[in-house]
Amino acid sequence: xxxxxxxxxxxxxxxxxxxxxxxxxxxxxIRKKRIKEEYxxxxxxxxxxxxxxxxxxxxxxxxxxxxGISYPPAxxxxxxxLSLFLILIEYSTIISRLSSSNKNLAQEIxxxxxxxxxxxxxxxxNVGSEH
Numbered sequence: 001x002x003x004x005x006x007x008x009x010x011x012x013x014x015x016x017x018x019x020x021x022x023x024x025x026x027x028x029x030i031r032k033k034r035i036k037e038e039y040x041x042x043x044x045x046x047x048x049x050x051x052x053x054x055x056x057x058x059x060x061x062x063x064x065x066x067x068g069i070s071y072p073p074a075x076x077x078x079x080x081x082l083s084l085f086l087i088l089i090e091y092s093t094i095i096s097r098l099s100s101s102n103k104n105l106a107q108e109i110x111x112x113x114x115x116x117x118x119x120x121x122x123x124x125x126n127v128g129s130e131h
Contacts, residue, residue, distance in 0.1 A: 008057075015054035023047040042090055046083035053079075 026043045029035040035043075053059045053076065064075035 012054060012057065016051065019047060019051035019054045023051065042087050049079065
């Protein structure tokens with residue numbers, strides 16, 4: 001019985017340290033401007049959720065009971081999957097928006113190049129070309 005308590009505490013300490021390291025990595029990425037604040041909100045939110053579950057031993061039991069799950073670690077797995085799906089959805093919308101912006105910029109550049117070529121033809125000079 002005492003051995004199970006020691007193992008449980010060891011697992012809890014590892015989970016707390018892992019959650020703190022995750023939050024530290026996210027905050028460091030924000031600080032170094034490698035990830036924008038608005039894109040890191042979900043990462044921070046779920047990092048805090050994992051830290052709460054690491055500290056609050058009966059938290060998984062509580063969430064599992066609310067969700068109707070009989071095996072509490074499965075509730076953690078569901079929370080992790082949900083967090084990954086939400087983060088993937090967020091990044092999918094960001095990628096879609098950036099893809100659309102890139103397409104619009106490429107079209108604008110093509111139109112500007114066409115306009116420059118027309119101006120060159122009208123003036124009869126080779127402006128901007130190398131000799």
